Amino acid sequence: MPVPSNPIVDGTMKTKQSHTTSKLGPQQMVHWFVASSYASGSFTEERVRNSVALLHRVPAARNAVLHRFTMLFEDAVRSHLDHIEFQSTAPGISPEIASSLELVVNTLFELLEQSGKAWATILCNWSVEALGQVSSCSKQRQTVPPPGNLGHLLSFWLNVVPMRMLLDVYRTCLKILIENSPQSCVDSLLKASASHSPHFDWVVADVGSAFPDAIVERVLYTGFSKFCKLRWTPMSLQPSASITMNENEQTILTSVTRVLEHLFLFHPSKVCNKIVDMFKTPPSGKSSSHIKVTLYLMNLFSVSPVLLPATTEMFVDLIDATRLNNLYKQFQKLNRSPEEIANLSSLVVHLVCKSSSGSAKLISFLLATTCSKPTGKLQGMDKGVCSVFSKIVSLLMDDLKHMALKEKNETSNVFTEISANYEEYCNNLLISCSTSRKTWWYDLLLVICFYKSYANSVLSYILTEANTHSHLEIFLQFYNDVAPVTPDLLDSVLQKSFQSLPKLSTDKALSLLTNINSLCAWDEAKVPSEGFKTRLIKKLLLVIDDIVLMVCKLPIKKHCAKLCVDILYQIMSTTSTCDLGLGTRLLPLTQSLVYYFYYLLHTGHKNNDAAMQSCHRVLVQLTQTPETFSVVCRLLLEASVTQEDNSVLFGKRIEPELDENEMSEIQAGRKVNLLALHQKAKAKSIFKSSLSNGFVPVSVEAGRIGVGPKKKKKCPISQESQSSNNECLSLLLYRCSCKTSGNINLNSFTIPDVRQTFDSDKLLHLADCIISTITVSSPQLATTITLDGDTEWPSCNTRKLTIERDLQIFYFLDEHPFVWQLLFLIAHNHCAFNKVSSIIRSCMSVLLSHYESDRYQTPLPETSLHYQVATKVMQLLGKGKLVPEPLCFVGQFFHQISPFEVSVLLTTVWNFIKEHPSDAEQSSENQREFKLENINLQPFLTVVHHVLHANITNLGYLFSTYMVTK
Amino acid sequence: MNQRKYTNSVQELIRNLESVFSNQASASASYSKEALISRIDDVIFKQRGDWISSQQALTPLEELELIDELGLYLQEQKHEYVRYRIFEALFSMARETALEYRRDILSKLVSLAIVSKSSATLECAALWMKSTEKSHVVHLVLSLVTDYCVLQQNGASDLKACIDFSPRFCCIFLIALTSHYTMMSSEKCKEGGIIVDDLKDWPCLRLLDIVQHWLLKDPAICYCTATQMDKLWRTVIKATHSLPDSLSLTPLDGLASWCVKTPFAPMSLLAPVITTDECAENLTYSELHSRMHYGFLKVLLASKPALKAIAKGSVLGNPDLQLWSKQQAHALVGDLMSLCNHSDAIPLSGSADELAVDRFSQISQIAMSMRVLNCTKDQFQSLSDPLPKTRLLEIVAYGPNRRSSIDETPMEISTNY
Numbered sequence A: 001m002p003v004p005s006n007p008i009v010d011g012t013m014k015t016k017q018s019h020t021t022s023k024l025g026p027q028q029m030v031h032w033f034v035a036s037s038y039a040s041g042s043f044t045e046e047r048v049r050n051s052v053a054l055l056h057r058v059p060a061a062r063n064a065v066l067h068r069f070t071m072l073f074e075d076a077v078r079s080h081l082d083h084i085e086f087q088s089t090a091p092g093i094s095p096e097i098a099s100s101l102e103l104v105v106n107t108l109f110e111l112l113e114q115s116g117k118a119w120a121t122i123l124c125n126w127s128v129e130a131l132g133q134v135s136s137c138s139k140q141r142q143t144v145p146p147p148g149n150l151g152h153l154l155s156f157w158l159n160v161v162p163m164r165m166l167l168d169v170y171r172t173c174l175k176i177l178i179e180n181s182p183q184s185c186v187d188s189l190l191k192a193s194a195s196h197s198p199h200f201d202w203v204v205a206d207v208g209s210a211f212p213d214a215i216v217e218r219v220l221y222t223g224f225s226k227f228c229k230l231r232w233t234p235m236s237l238q239p240s241a242s243i244t245m246n247e248n249e250q251t252i253l254t255s256v257t258r259v260l261e262h263l264f265l266f267h268p269s270k271v272c273n274k275i276v277d278m279f280k281t282p283p284s285g286k287s288s289s290h291i292k293v294t295l296y297l298m299n300l301f302s303v304s305p306v307l308l309p310a311t312t313e314m315f316v317d318l319i320d321a322t323r324l325n326n327l328y329k330q331f332q333k334l335n336r337s338p339e340e341i342a343n344l345s346s347l348v349v350h351l352v353c354k355s356s357s358g359s360a361k362l363i364s365f366l367l368a369t370t371c372s373k374p375t376g377k378l379q380g381m382d383k384g385v386c387s388v389f390s391k392i393v394s395l396l397m398d399d400l401k402h403m404a405l406k407e408k409n410e411t412s413n414v415f416t417e418i419s420a421n422y423e424e425y426c427n428n429l430l431i432s433c434s435t436s437r438k439t440w441w442y443d444l445l446l447v448i449c450f451y452k453s454y455a456n457s458v459l460s461y462i463l464t465e466a467n468t469h470s471h472l473e474i475f476l477q478f479y480n481d482v483a484p485v486t487p488d489l490l491d492s493v494l495q496k497s498f499q500s501l502p503k504l505s506t507d508k509a510l511s512l513l514t515n516i517n518s519l520c521a522w523d524e525a526k527v528p529s530e531g532f533k534t535r536l537i538k539k540l541l542l543v544i545d546d547i548v549l550m551v552c553k554l555p556i557k558k559h560c561a562k563l564c565v566d567i568l569y570q571i572m573s574t575t576s577t578c579d580l581g582l583g584t585r586l587l588p589l590t591q592s593l594v595y596y597f598y599y600l601l602h603t604g605h606k607n608n609d610a611a612m613q614s615c616h617r618v619l620v621q622l623t624q625t626p627e628t629f630s631v632v633c634r635l636l637l638e639a640s641v642t643q644e645d646n647s648v649l650f651g652k653r654i655e656p657e658l659d660e661n662e663m664s665e666i667q668a669g670r671k672v673n674l675l676a677l678h679q680k681a682k683a684k685s686i687f688k689s690s691l692s693n694g695f696v697p698v699s700v701e702a703g704r705i706g707v708g709p710k711k712k713k714k715c716p717i718s719q720e721s722q723s724s725n726n727e728c729l730s731l732l733l734y735r736c737s738c739k740t741s742g743n744i745n746l747n748s749f750t751i752p753d754v755r756q757t758f759d760s761d762k763l764l765h766l767a768d769c770i771i772s773t774i775t776v777s778s779p780q781l782a783t784t785i786t787l788d789g790d791t792e793w794p795s796c797n798t799r800k801l802t803i804e805r806d807l808q809i810f811y812f813l814d815e816h817p818f819v820w821q822l823l824f825l826i827a828h829n830h831c832a833f834n835k836v837s838s839i840i841r842s843c844m845s846v847l848l849s850h851y852e853s854d855r856y857q858t859p860l861p862e863t864s865l866h867y868q869v870a871t872k873v874m875q876l877l878g879k880g881k882l883v884p885e886p887l888c889f890v891g892q893f894f895h896q897i898s899p900f901e902v903s904v905l906l907t908t909v910w911n912f913i914k915e916h917p918s919d920a921e922q923s924s925e926n927q928r929e930f931k932l933e934n935i936n937l938q939p940f941l942t943v944v945h946h947v948l949h950a951n952i953t954n955l956g957y958l959f960s961t962y963m964v965t966k
Numbered sequence B: 001m002n003q004r005k006y007t008n009s010v011q012e013l014i015r016n017l018e019s020v021f022s023n024q025a026s027a028s029a030s031y032s033k034e035a036l037i038s039r040i041d042d043v044i045f046k047q048r049g050d051w052i053s054s055q056q057a058l059t060p061l062e063e064l065e066l067i068d069e070l071g072l073y074l075q076e077q078k079h080e081y082v083r084y085r086i087f088e089a090l091f092s093m094a095r096e097t098a099l100e101y102r103r104d105i106l107s108k109l110v111s112l113a114i115v116s117k118s119s120a121t122l123e124c125a126a127l128w129m130k131s132t133e134k135s136h137v138v139h140l141v142l143s144l145v146t147d148y149c150v151l152q153q154n155g156a157s158d159l160k161a162c163i164d165f166s167p168r169f170c171c172i173f174l175i176a177l178t179s180h181y182t183m184m185s186s187e188k189c190k191e192g193g194i195i196v197d198d199l200k201d202w203p204c205l206r207l208l209d210i211v212q213h214w215l216l217k218d219p220a221i222c223y224c225t226a227t228q229m230d231k232l233w234r235t236v237i238k239a240t241h242s243l244p245d246s247l248s249l250t251p252l253d254g255l256a257s258w259c260v261k262t263p264f265a266p267m268s269l270l271a272p273v274i275t276t277d278e279c280a281e282n283l284t285y286s287e288l289h290s291r292m293h294y295g296f297l298k299v300l301l302a303s304k305p306a307l308k309a310i311a312k313g314s315v316l317g318n319p320d321l322q323l324w325s326k327q328q329a330h331a332l333v334g335d336l337m338s339l340c341n342h343s344d345a346i347p348l349s350g351s352a353d354e355l356a357v358d359r360f361s362q363i364s365q366i367a368m369s370m371r372v373l374n375c376t377k378d379q380f381q382s383l384s385d386p387l388p389k390t391r392l393l394e395i396v397a398y399g400p401n402r403r404s405s406i407d408e409t410p411m412e413i414s415t416n417y
Helices: A007-015 A026-039 A045-057 A059-085 A095-114 A116-140 A150-158 A161-180 A187-196 A201-210 A212-232 A249-266 A268-280 A289-303 A307-318 A321-334 A338-354 A359-369 A383-406 A413-419 A422-431 A435-450 A454-465 A469-485 A489-503 A506-520 A532-552 A558-574 A582-602 A610-622 A626-642 A644-649 A660-668 A674-688 A719-737 A760-777 A779-787 A796-815 A818-826 A830-835 A837-853 A865-879 A887-896 A899-915 A938-950 A952-962 B002-022 B033-043 B060-076 B080-091 B099-115 B119-130 B134-151 B155-165 B167-180 B205-217 B219-227 B231-239 B252-264 B285-301 B304-312 B326-339 B352-369 B377-384 B391-398 B411-416
Strands: B188-191 B194-197 B273-275 B282-284
Touching (some): A026 A045, A026 A059, A045 A059, A059 A095, A059 A116, A059 A161, A059 B060, A059 B134, A095 A116, A116 A161, A116 A187, A116 A201, A150 A161, A150 A201, A161 A201, A161 A212, A187 A212, A187 A249, A212 A249, A212 A289, A249 A268, A249 A289, A289 A307, A289 A321, A289 A338, A321 A383, A338 A383, A359 A383, A359 A435, A383 A435, A413 A422, A413 A435, A422 A435, A422 A454, A422 A469, A435 A454, A435 A469, A454 A469, A454 A506, A469 A506, A469 A532, A506 A532, A532 A558, A532 A582, A558 A582, A582 A626, A582 A719, A610 A626, A610 A719, A626 A644, A626 A719, A626 A760, A644 A719, A760 A779, A760 A818, A779 A796, A796 A818, A796 A837, A796 A899, A818 A830, A818 A837, A818 A865, A830 A837, A837 A899, A865 A887, A865 A899, A887 A899, A887 A938, A887 A952, A899 A938, A938 A952, B002 B060, B002 B080, B033 B080, B060 B080, B060 B099, B080 B099, B080 B119, B080 B231, B099 B119, B099 B134, B099 B155, B119 B155, B119 B167, B119 B231, B134 B155, B134 B167, B134 B205, B155 B205, B167 B219, B167 B252, B205 B219, B205 B285, B252 B285, B252 B352, B282 B285, B285 B352, B326 B377, B352 B377, B377 B391
Antiparallel strands (some): B273 B282
């Protein structure tokens, strides 16, 4: 604290009390004032009164007096703060100072009242500077809240009386200025804000709330006019009045921004609207004002991270072709040099990089401007504008790329914003026809990919959306660009794709799978993809479980399943079994494929359908080794019998055959009159067959006497599809059983039915599978196989004991015709055939019983089931080398001889097999050679000769066939 | 304390300057003139040369001390030449350094001089104004106008009093005023959505009051630059004569145009009233103008001594100097034509056009008869020909006998006249 140092001055002052000061001349008043200012730091009411008098009398002393007042306020504030901090020891504002303050403020208000317009400017500058100075001085006081907490700071200062007074003066001045000459009212505010921020910000906030519109507008416009003067007035002509020497563009922009940002906290909409209004209606009607405003605002935004995001969207909405054209024209007038355009471009780029909310919109807008034929509000845009924007966009892309690579792990708003819209960009990239625009979209997506973990999303999206070959080319190119900076890209892309697959709509899922599939089958010769295909398939292995799962996800995504199967094929065909990990994967894989196969059958697919073909293809691919073949076979076959709905496919009869009357009767719950039924049946049979005259037996089901006749059952599937299904399954197994020799041509339906075609090991497995299939199909059949499952043939009469079980096998074969096909297949390997001979034995046993008991003389018709089975059995026995030639040919004339004769022949064959069993030890590789076994066929052929004799008229020509030449 | 240190250094520097200027022969002084002057900015104004760190180094209190000190010194310095040289050394606008700041200090110094009636300072200021570029002078004048006519309630009386102790300052002040306030623009302009009159070309009411007070109190004031041309003035003015944009010698041209153009004052100026010192009644803008017009006519009548001085060649050694040249009159006619609403028609009685043309006629009449305006009858006729015709103008231009076009105007107007 300054101490009174000059007693003489003090003395003179005391003698010249208030009554004398008014009589002093101006010069003496000045001397007196100077002396008293130096004399002592403390203020007395007297001195203040004299200062006020000086203010009234000598204009030249105005600044000094006002400065003195500032000190007074500062002093008062200091005392006040002292009082708050050290309650007891500091007295606070003394009554003298309080009355002095009042005197000063009253004087100032008086002046404002008298000639407000003139004084307002001066007092406005003074009061705002004083506010700033006092705020700055008190910044280190403990009691003063930190500048960060603006609301707190504001309420604190408003409770300090001297500050309150100052603020009142300032507000009054501001009010007068806003009413009278709004141009310059915020100059001082800006200046003070620049030099005393952030401790001064509360003032800005306060007056901003008091006059939001005016302050926002004036701050903006003042900044603008200074900006214009600095930028577009030649140095020599710069008017010195409005711009002080230490102001430059940067300081102006910073102070404007600071104020606006504060106001933005409380009046966001007002600030934004004013900014937009300024853009809409630029100040002063000069031709180039529009571009100037635009440049000004852009510079403003470049230093303000707050205002830019808030207004971005508003501006984007506002800009249209006319505005752009206009701006461009003005800009051309204003700036000639290419550097200026370069600067502008980099500014724009900078802004875009800085913007956050709305930046996506902004970027989309920028890209829209580069379109050669803009539509919508950009219609009619100048070519020059277009080219400028093209430059900007290319710069922007470069910058964004750099940023993205640099700030890989930082969060930047612009990236978050654009990343959210990657789907739109992808769509644009794929749809866009113009090459240049395609490049922009492409670049933009690259940026997104460079930034963080969006690469997989983007790529997977493109993969999903791609429709054409060229889209896939884009995908490949994109992949090649991004892969170097993103580790394990393909991996994550595929994972992402397959994760999202269940959520996608059917169409999308389809297209995704189609694309993956076509990438797998990519013709590298046409479009080089640097080994992409190999990599892709390698990576696909990692998601193979997902693919397999998709195959099972029938019938929700039935179309996808086919594609998945195709992809599986692609994978399998190029990957070694070892890589496939079949050890753990084989079972689920096979299960789903089998499931899919039966699904196809259920949905009526035929052999030559594409889906069926691909299914075949993949299964064939899978059954390359006998081990896998065995698994596949087992699952395939077991599925065909254990599941009732599957076995129906091949002709299993489950539905009772009923005519209408019966239906109605059963429904009515009436008991059936057997006699009536008998008569009915008789009446029917009269017309049907002339053979059955007299009593026609009606078969009655055991335990159901009185319920009605035994119901015949039928298969719900049409005969045609039954045969197609059987065909399909057997063809599949034929194909699978083929020797693995690289490519399988699925298009050739004919597989040469010779032994060399088939893999004998596989046939062995197949035989096992058939046995086990029959075993699992029902307990009765299981016993047939297990109890009577030895390969030795007993005496044919003993088989009568097992006739019931044999019958079941017989009907099983009837209901599953494909088994016949498989038996024919197995017959190629006599060892394998030996395994299944028990099935043949059962059939023969049934046939024997049947033909034996038939008492008709006429041969059974060729259509009868037993005849057909009998011929098949004979063919099988011949093919399977159980019966040698020519004995095995007897089946050829079964239709021409009587049933008994058939039974005689069958017995002969049976006996042959019984007496000449196949050697179980023999290797399956070699065929059984009857010649080597030295068999005496004569006794067996004699029976044949007898039968031929009996029917010599019909069968004479066959005689030579059954002559044995020794 | 600081106070002593600063004032001491100021005083010391001024003493050194004084010794250099008062006795140039004795070069024994330790400082050369140039070195001293170069120290002025540093010591007195505390302005460093560089622009970046340049900030106002003087506190407002120091400023006040400085101008007080300077005022006292100039008052005490009896040697007129030394006084002006020191004044010039401090405030010469030819020196670029700290120019604006020095100009501001000068404004304050003159302002203080006015209120403390320091004729020495004002005389120096008058010569400075005459010999400096117009823009700087106008800045000074406007700053004074703000101080005394705008901010201070009773400031006008201080300015009015200047005529008693420095008529030359008043004269230069008038010249500067009339050259700044051209009274030409009266168009409306839009400011912040409110349409206001553009008043920057028009003097305010108080200023007008001061001017009319000066003219009426001492009509010779307008010629004192010519009549009181002493050796110092002649030397200084001759040295700066080539300055491209300096003030004219007398305010005659400006005052004439003020008188003629007043009727076209914008509406917002006309309404307020002012109470002057001389008469208790409230005067409006146009009433003040009438007084000023009257005063100006008296000024023209008092032109004899000035014309004599010129004829003697004591004013800048140029006997052909025109107080109000034909070109100036011509320019005034041009301005008048552009201001008149209907320059080709006969103006309505009582209209602004008529009043303006009449005033022009009166001024021309007296000026021609006093030989202030050197112009023959014929020349004047051609000069005034494009103006709207009033009776008075006809009389002035063609004499009372010519049958004027006014006679052909409708009956009631001619009878009114």
